[in-house]
Amino acid sequence: MRILNQVLAVTRLNILNLPKRIATSMVAIVGVAAVVLVFAAVLSMAKGFERTMTRAGATDTAIVIRSGSTSELASGLGNDQVLIVETAPGVLRDGGEAVVSAELYVLVDIRKKSNDSAANVPFRGVGSRAFDVRDSTALIEGRMFEPGKNELIVGRAAQSEFKGLELGAAIKFGRTEWNVVGVFAADGGVAESEIWTDVRVLQGAYRRGNSFQTVRVRLRDTGAIAGLKEALRNDPRLDVDVFSERQFYSTQAEGTSTFIRVLGYPVTILMAIGAVFGALNSMYSSVSARGKEIATLRALGFGPLPVLISTIFESTLLALAGGLLGGAIAFLAFNGLTVSTLSNASFSQVVFDFAVTGDLLLQGLVTALIIGLIGGLLPAIRAARLPVAQALREL
Amino acid sequence: MSEALAELRGVSRVYQKGKERVDVLHELDLDIPGGDFLAIMGPSGSGKTTLLNLLGGLDRPTNGTVTVGGAELSSMSNNQLSNWRATHVGFVFQFYNLLPVLTAQKNVELPLLLTNFNARERAERAAIALDIVGLSDRARHLPRELSGGQEQRVAIARAIVSDPTLLLCDEPTGDLDRGTADEILGLLQILNREHGKTIVMVTHDAQAAEFATRTLHVDKGQLESRAAA
Ligand SMILES: Nc1ncnc2c1ncn2[C@@H]1O[C@H](COP(=O)(O)OP(=O)(O)O)[C@@H](O)[C@H]1O
Ligand SMILES: [Mg+2]
Numbered sequence A: 001m002r003i004l005n006q007v008l009a010v011t012r013l014n015i016l017n018l019p020k021r022i023a024t025s026m027v028a029i030v031g032v033a034a035v036v037l038v039f040a041a042v043l044s045m046a047k048g049f050e051r052t053m054t055r056a057g058a059t060d061t062a063i064v065i066r067s068g069s070t071s072e073l074a075s076g077l078g079n080d081q082v083l084i085v086e087t088a089p090g091v092l093r094d095g096g097e098a099v100v101s102a103e104l105y106v107l108v109d110i111r112k113k114s115n116d117s118a119a120n121v122p123f124r125g126v127g128s129r130a131f132d133v134r135d136s137t138a139l140i141e142g143r144m145f146e147p148g149k150n151e152l153i154v155g156r157a158a159q160s161e162f163k164g165l166e167l168g169a170a171i172k173f174g175r176t177e178w179n180v181v182g183v184f185a186a187d188g189g190v191a192e193s194e195i196w197t198d199v200r201v202l203q204g205a206y207r208r209g210n211s212f213q214t215v216r217v218r219l220r221d222t223g224a225i226a227g228l229k230e231a232l233r234n235d236p237r238l239d240v241d242v243f244s245e246r247q248f249y250s251t252q253a254e255g256t257s258t259f260i261r262v263l264g265y266p267v268t269i270l271m272a273i274g275a276v277f278g279a280l281n282s283m284y285s286s287v288s289a290r291g292k293e294i295a296t297l298r299a300l301g302f303g304p305l306p307v308l309i310s311t312i313f314e315s316t317l318l319a320l321a322g323g324l325l326g327g328a329i330a331f332l333a334f335n336g337l338t339v340s341t342l343s344n345a346s347f348s349q350v351v352f353d354f355a356v357t358g359d360l361l362l363q364g365l366v367t368a369l370i371i372g373l374i375g376g377l378l379p380a381i382r383a384a385r386l387p388v389a390q391a392l393r394e395l
Numbered sequence B: 001m002s003e004a005l006a007e008l009r010g011v012s013r014v015y016q017k018g019k020e021r022v023d024v025l026h027e028l029d030l031d032i033p034g035g036d037f038l039a040i041m042g043p044s045g046s047g048k049t050t051l052l053n054l055l056g057g058l059d060r061p062t063n064g065t066v067t068v069g070g071a072e073l074s075s076m077s078n079n080q081l082s083n084w085r086a087t088h089v090g091f092v093f094q095f096y097n098l099l100p101v102l103t104a105q106k107n108v109e110l111p112l113l114l115t116n117f118n119a120r121e122r123a124e125r126a127a128i129a130l131d132i133v134g135l136s137d138r139a140r141h142l143p144r145e146l147s148g149g150q151e152q153r154v155a156i157a158r159a160i161v162s163d164p165t166l167l168l169c170d171e172p173t174g175d176l177d178r179g180t181a182d183e184i185l186g187l188l189q190i191l192n193r194e195h196g197k198t199i200v201m202v203t204h205d206a207q208a209a210e211f212a213t214r215t216l217h218v219d220k221g222q223l224e225s226r227a228a229a
Helices: A002-055 A079-086 A156-161 A199-205 A224-234 A245-289 A291-300 A304-334 A358-384 A388-393 B048-055 B078-088 B104-114 B119-132 B148-160 B178-194
Strands: A061-066 A100-111 A118-126 A138-142 A151-155 A170-173 A176-185 A195-198 A214-218 A240-244 A338-343 A348-353 B004-017 B020-033 B037-041 B063-068 B089-092 B166-170 B198-202 B214-219 B222-224
Touching: A002 A245, A002 A291, A002 A304, A002 A358, A002 B104, A061 A224, A061 A245, A079 A100, A079 A214, A100 A170, A100 A199, A118 A199, A151 A156, A156 A176, A195 A199, A224 A240, A240 A245, A245 A291, A245 A304, A245 A358, A291 A304, A291 A388, A291 B078, A291 B104, A304 A358, A304 B078, A388 B048, B004 B048, B004 B198, B020 B048, B020 B063, B020 B198, B020 B222, B037 B048, B037 B178, B048 B063, B048 B166, B048 B198, B078 B089, B078 B104, B089 B148, B104 B119, B104 B148, B119 B148, B148 B178, B166 B178, B178 B198
Parallel strands: A118 A195, A118 A348, A151 A176, B037 B198, B037 B214, B089 B166, B166 B198
Antiparallel strands: A061 A214, A061 A240, A100 A118, A100 A214, A138 A176, A151 A195, A170 A176, A338 A348, B004 B020, B004 B063, B214 B222
16 A cells, blocks of 8 residues: 555656656657557558458359469460360359350559559450459449440549549550440459450450450359369369469468568567667656656655656556557548559559558557557666665755 | 664765775764754765765665664665655755655655555644644645745655654755744754754754754764864
8 A cells, every 4th residue: 555655656746747858758759659650550551451352352253373373464374275164164154154254454554643653553354244253343334345345444443543534534555545434343342443344355455366364253152163173173275273262362462461561560660669769768868857856755765666667657658648649640641541552463553441440559559558668667777776875966 | 861862883984986985984983862953064075964874774884883763774675774764764955855846735745655644644744744844824835936945844844744753954054044044943953852853964054053952073084073162
């Protein structure tokens, strides 16, 4: 009880004294806030990216790609191979016709609305069944492109992010002019960042002959994937990998979110170390500013423990204030913020939202707390060990 | 005067300043009987504060023993010394050392946080102490709203609030004008005569020393009493 009284009293004195040390205290607070801000920014980016990449991932849709290709761009499939896939077991049939879409995509430069810089946008040639081999993807405005014509439909996210994709607009890629005839949505998924046209037209416009990159297949049911994999792997005329769409996207997302984290964690850790020094500095100056007060209290009979605890308390309080500040800024500035970034797997723009989630903020606060504890410990020990007689002389 | 309240036996205090040895006190003996009002004089740097710190358990002798009220300070741990200070000595400093963010009342209550008194008892006792020093009407003032003499009175109230037997005052009037100084010294005299406090007061002001019952001089690390001039 007495010790608690002492701790409370000394801590209260510390806090009452804080306004006098506002400048150094702010250094500590801002340092910690910056760490939590960067931490939350990086991780919310990774999280938002993962969310977007896996949202569109269905388990009853398969993607067939040339064996060993890590991305669609690196893949290549001939027309004859596409025909083999269409007749493979497990593929859903609709009136005798296989529900598949053989696709090919290229990257085109379009300027961003936000800063007018050019960005790579995936321009995908699809089959007439494109909407049937993708879940929750549908035209929301205009109409479907007509086969054989230079017409395209644009994803909703691409339309809002990039210039010149309004319905009815004409846009030029290279020497070919295209008309925007429709807008499609994909429930926030990655396809919304794309532009589509008839795959045959794309092959002609980009001199790809009769080649494709992927075949998207609607399966009879989720379980049919094993049979399809088996059949295609055993076919000597083919050399392909088969993934469920979910598997495919999450593999791609993994690369990028790992990339973001690999960049982000060291930056955060370096900044955290900086913030620890900021807190250390602030707390050392706090201890020396309070030297006379601490010495007086010790002369009156206060023990070293309350001095130690109150110093650590002050430091964690400052760090926590910084953490809350950084977290609040991160939440207000980033949460739901839509950005587009280069997906390193497809070398194309993916539009996604930052997700500043609760557990992410909690992690940020825990980080702040740790910074405060580490930054406060050594100064607290110094405060507790203050040679009283000497400190009283140095008034 | 057979039982001394405080006894110093063969006390030496040597400071190590880098490679240099500073011999401040040298095999010093001192008996302070209960009820004494002792003034210690000496030039600046002669070791007066050092002596006071040894008596108050803020510092340890290099050699020798310090015994106060039967307790041998040199054998106590730092924590024991803290607890001992809380109940056995009151310090009065030249620059008052009040906590600027606390009112006079709260400053005086501080030492009571080290006791088992509850909040109401603490407030009552602090009020009594402020009354003794004649500052009841300033209880809610912050130190910066008080004059130097008033601040020193608050500091004295703080020193006596937990009713220690020994008061150690280090140049308590060093920062005050003559008139105010005499008031403070008069107050110490009252505490000595009417409240039975044993007081050791360091000063280099001969007029201040006259308020004490006896005066000792620090000279070459030893104490000597000089015949009054
Ligand atoms: N911590 C210390 N380290 C080294 N020398 C010290 C220390 N404290 C005091 N001294 C020296 O001891 C001497 C006595 O100091 P002090 O007791 O404060 O004298 P006074 O109070 O009589 O002025 C001085 O010369 C001072 O410089
Ligand atoms: Mg001195």
